[in-house]
Amino acid sequence: MASKLPSLTFLLVLVVAALYTPQTFSSKGGPAQEGFRLGLKHVDEGRNFTKLELLQRAIKRGKLRLERLSTMVKTTKTTTDVIQTPVLPGEGDFLIHLSIGTPPVNFDAIMDTGSDLIWTQCKPCINCYKQNTPILDPNTSSSFSKLSCSSKFCEALSASACADDGCEYQYAYGDSSSTQGVMATETLTFEGKPKITIPNIAFGCGEDNEGDGFKQGQGLMGLGRGPLSLVSQLGYGKFAYCLGSIESSSSNLVLGSFPSLDKTSDSVLPTPLSQNPSQQTFYYISLEGITVGDTLLSIPNTTFTIKEDGSGGMIVDSGTTLTYLEENGYKLVRKAFISGIKLPVSDIDSGLDLCFDMPNETDIEVPKLIFHFTGSDLILPVENYLMYDSSMGLLCLMMGPSTGLSVFGNVQQQNFLILHDLEKETMSFVPQQCD
Incomplete structure (x- = not known):
């Protein structure tokens, strides 16, 4: 059997109901199992590129990423007091818009199902790359709290070091880009459907960030299977994403469970x-x-x-x-x-x-x-x-x-x-x- 070009029709289309269930919180202070939906932005959205040019730009990012993904398999955790730098994927194609801290500071995080750590740039900056939103200042955020070296999140790092002021991390991304700083917890606010504010999320507060591997965003949102990822910290049993074509601005991420998702999963x-x-x-x-x-x-x-x-x-x-x-x-x-x-x-x-x-x-x-x-x-x-x-x-x-x-x-x-x-x-x- 064969298909025809250029009439590229999508033969199987299932319409999933709108995912707008209100967000609630459990008596223990964490999010309940109802989910929320976030819009995703492609890193080249709104730029005047042809589809081939978009692919060519993405291929350059993807080849480096493939090398890093392969290297990650060989990375092992180090228990010494010296930070050993693991090589992580880094760049991606989609951004999540959110804010961090109290009062909230906006930033766009690279969506990454190939890593776990959530991080953004923080003051005081030893080295910070230029970003188009304010850099988080922990001293002005009432919800910022450093994590101790005995924290389960510090222990979950692939590499960490213990300093007087708490747990430190360092990651390199294979193209001379790196982030180093302290582990802490903060409040994250997502402009989703519905809008939701979640306290006490563990993240990396990057004070020394070098290279241009993250110039399309101001940090990274890990959605991997490890304990540091947003998915694991929320405790949801499900998440999903739907990505439009490389030329489309219609992509989204769903965190948590919806009746419509449960029904959809039974159809395939x-x-x-x-x-x-x-x-x-x-x-x-x-x-x-x-x-x-x-x-x-x-x-x-x-x-x-x-x-x-x-x-x-x-x-x-x-x-x-x-x-x-x-x-x-x-x-x-x-x-x-x-x-x-x-x-x-x-x-x-x-x-x-x-x-x-x-x-x-x-x-x-x-x-x-x-x-x-x-x-x-x-x-x-x-x-x-x-x-x-x-x-x-x-x-x-x-x-x-x-x-x-x-x-x-x-x-x-x-x-x-x-x-x-x-x-x-x-x-x-x-x-x-x-x-």
């Missing part, structure tokens, strides 16, 4: 989340095979499995744009598309690994693409894996090769509700127009 088959003992942060899922066109590719069963040393496997990551497949598997996918698309392979340097010369916008037959996850077959819409650029006359596959770790990127996730059920340890891909 979930895939189990896998565990990697070497890396507790990532959302691993098991990729068992790939179909291109009508052919199930002869990819060895062990290609995408987690190895004994913690390498390999596939993660679902909101901050990586393209899907990167372990090289041996990717080669077979690439070969199948070359065979299935009756166009000459282009030698134009587009930044993407595989493009075809398509000088005129005409209808052509293209292969379908199916990812076979454990318990769930994900049929991707054409626009989630092929891109046509009329200015260059190119039709490009939005995927690439990797060594070891495979990543299911956000272009392939677009216009799906990605539902994480942390209680059942499953993930569901629900077709949905994110606007």
Whole structure:
């Protein structure tokens, strides 16, 4: 079976009810299980780029991020008093708008499902990069409180040091960007549906922040599986996000549980989340095979499995744009598309690994693409894996090769509700127009 370009229609659309349940608080002072919804902003939103230019910018971010994600698997916790610097992902594609402190100070945090720590820049700045909102001054916030070295959040850091004034952290991001400061708790306010204020959230107060790896935001919001992430600290059993196309401004994040999400999750088959003992942060899922066109590719069963040393496997990551497949598997996918698309392979340097010369916008037959996850077959819409650029006359596959770790990127996730059920340890891909 084949699909047609350029009429990229989304055949399966499920309309999810509006997610506007009022937020309540439990008698213990924490948020109850009702959820709230936040709008997400793409880092290049509002800028005059073509789709190919947006992808090219994202690919540059994504290649560094892929290297950092792979490095994280090998990072181990250090118990000495000397700070050992782990290498973390850093840059992402989507921003969460929120405020911190009392009175609140606005900032945009990079949404990152590939890390756990929440952090922003703080005064007094030893080194701070330029940001377009005020920098948090702990001395003027009545809700700021430093964490002790015996705090469970300090102990949860991949690396920490104990100083007279409490717990210190330091992270590097692989491109000479880094953040260093003290661990503390603060009040976070989200301008969501509904607006919500949450006290006593552990975060990194960055006093020494170098490099330009975070110039698109003023900090980072970790949504990983570890105890430091916002998801874990809230104690919600579910969260979800829905990402529009790279050209769209309609993306959102849902934290907590909604009846509409629960109903939606019953309409598709979930895939189990896998565990990697070497890396507790990532959302691993098991990729068992790939179909291109009508052919199930002869990819060895062990290609995408987690190895004994913690390498390999596939993660679902909101901050990586393209899907990167372990090289041996990717080669077979690439070969199948070359065979299935009756166009000459282009030698134009587009930044993407595989493009075809398509000088005129005409209808052509293209292969379908199916990812076979454990318990769930994900049929991707054409626009989630092929891109046509009329200015260059190119039709490009939005995927690439990797060594070891495979990543299911956000272009392939677009216009799906990605539902994480942390209680059942499953993930569901629900077709949905994110606007």
